[in-house]
Amino acid sequence: MNISALCNPYDYRNPVRDAAFFAGRGEEVAVIKYELDQAAVDRPSVCVVVHGPRAAGKTSLLNATEWMAKKNGFVTVRVELIEGDGEPAVFFRKVYEELVSAITAEGTDEMSVPGPAAVRRVMAGAAEAASVAPLEFPEAVALAGSEGRLPEAALRADLAYFVGLLGHPIVLLVDEAQLIANDARALSVLRFLTSRVDGLVLVLAGTSGLIDRITDVHSPILRQFKEIEVRGFIEWEDVYACMVRPLVSVGIHGSASANVVSALRQLTDGNPYEIQLYCHEMFARWQRGAAEGMKLTAEVLEGIRSRMESGRDVLERPLIRAVRAMERHDLIAFNVLSSALGHATADETWFAYNMVGSPEITRAQYDRCR
Numbered sequence: 001m002n003i004s005a006l007c008n009p010y011d012y013r014n015p016v017r018d019a020a021f022f023a024g025r026g027e028e029v030a031v032i033k034y035e036l037d038q039a040a041v042d043r044p045s046v047c048v049v050v051h052g053p054r055a056a057g058k059t060s061l062l063n064a065t066e067w068m069a070k071k072n073g074f075v076t077v078r079v080e081l082i083e084g085d086g087e088p089a090v091f092f093r094k095v096y097e098e099l100v101s102a103i104t105a106e107g108t109d110e111m112s113v114p115g116p117a118a119v120r121r122v123m124a125g126a127a128e129a130a131s132v133a134p135l136e137f138p139e140a141v142a143l144a145g146s147e148g149r150l151p152e153a154a155l156r157a158d159l160a161y162f163v164g165l166l167g168h169p170i171v172l173l174v175d176e177a178q179l180i181a182n183d184a185r186a187l188s189v190l191r192f193l194t195s196r197v198d199g200l201v202l203v204l205a206g207t208s209g210l211i212d213r214i215t216d217v218h219s220p221i222l223r224q225f226k227e228i229e230v231r232g233f234i235e236w237e238d239v240y241a242c243m244v245r246p247l248v249s250v251g252i253h254g255s256a257s258a259n260v261v262s263a264l265r266q267l268t269d270g271n272p273y274e275i276q277l278y279c280h281e282m283f284a285r286w287q288r289g290a291a292e293g294m295k296l297t298a299e300v301l302e303g304i305r306s307r308m309e310s311g312r313d314v315l316e317r318p319l320i321r322a323v324r325a326m327e328r329h330d331l332i333a334f335n336v337l338s339s340a341l342g343h344a345t346a347d348e349t350w351f352a353y354n355m356v357g358s359p360e361i362t363r364a365q366y367d368r369c370r
């Protein structure tokens with residue numbers, strides 16, 4: 001096979017868009033699948049919150065949720081929030097427009113739903129409410145004006161109408177949901193929407209602080225949420241799948257060595273973005289003829305380091321400067337100390353470190369860094 005003619009199958013820039021590339025997340029997917037399977041037009045709505053650090057794989061998991069929901073025959077509505085969407089009127093208008101678009105796209109001939117353009121015209125006061133009958137929300141928005149309150153009752157009525165019309169649940173997927181978590185009104189409207197309209201599945205994905213913000217701003221809504229934390233891959237098999245699936249997609253089999261997978265797991269702490277980045281670099285070197293296969297060499301590490309540093313003053317950042325100035329034994333101590341953050345005490349971590357080989361630092365050096 002001519003490797004150099006292939007497209008590099010590793011994409012560290014974008015969320016996973018193809019199920020064939022989606023690795024791991026067995027537990028998370030099972031939880032979401034269970035919630036989706038519970039949903040029905042005459043059953044209470046379900047809320048799931050997916051949260052985790054940047055580049056942990058939240059949007060990719062949201063994509064997987066969309067595939068599962070479509071398999072169940074549900075209509076999915078996708079909303080990506082940007083700065084400024086946190087205001088309830090803006091947020092729910094955006095959701096409503098996406099919803100109308102999704103339903104119109106889905107709609108069969110006998111289903112009469114006005115298109116998004118007609119809805120927008122009524123919302124702007126440029127067309128009669130009758131043109132989008134029986135929908136209530138567009139006219140209610142126009143009557144409330146730009147500074148007005150969100151017409152919640154009309155929104156609920158229309159959502160219930162859509163669910164009834166479709167005859168199956170609607171799945172609403174909101175990415176970057178931390179942007180609405182600061183607004184108690186947006187959260188309480190969401191709460192009443194899902195508690196008073198049946199047949200909705202709401203999935204919010206956002207950064208790590210999302211749950212804390214919701215707790216601070218509007219804690220009652222948490223009781224209604226099923227919480228899923230997205231972390232790096234812990235299982236060796238998941239890191240292996242992350243490396244192997246893109247290779248298989250371009251017809252390459254048996255090129256992921258167990259040693260490289262283990263090293264990647266350690267090097268990246270299971271972060272899928274970093275795994276993709278290292279694999280991209282390894283594949284590129286293989287394509288250029290600089291390596292024979294997917295080899296994790298010092299040159300690959302150097303390539304990634306220079307890629308991360310290029311064009312940015314990374315080395316000038318105070319934290320990076322401080323780390324670069326550290327002694328070797330301090331670096332080892334920090335590596336050991338941070339290897340089980342939140343999961344073990346410093347004594348337990350020291351014990352585990354000693355179990356896996358002869359220690360490179362003394363207990364006194366370790367204790368100095370605590």
Ligand SMILES: Nc1ncnc2c1ncn2[C@@H]1O[C@H](COP(=O)(O)OP(=O)(O)OP(=O)(O)O)[C@@H](O)[C@H]1O
Binds near residue numbers: 013015056059273276
């Ligand atoms: N399940 C997965 N299988 C394989 N690769 C994954 C998986 N999840 C994430 N990745 C990889 O990790 C990178 C980051 O994923 P994603 O964009 O989903 O993260 P995110 O948490 O939404 O990030 P952000 O906080 O920046 O929005 C992507 O390039 C993707 O290729």
Ligand SMILES: [Mg+2]
Binds near residue numbers: 015
């Ligand atoms: Mg994302």
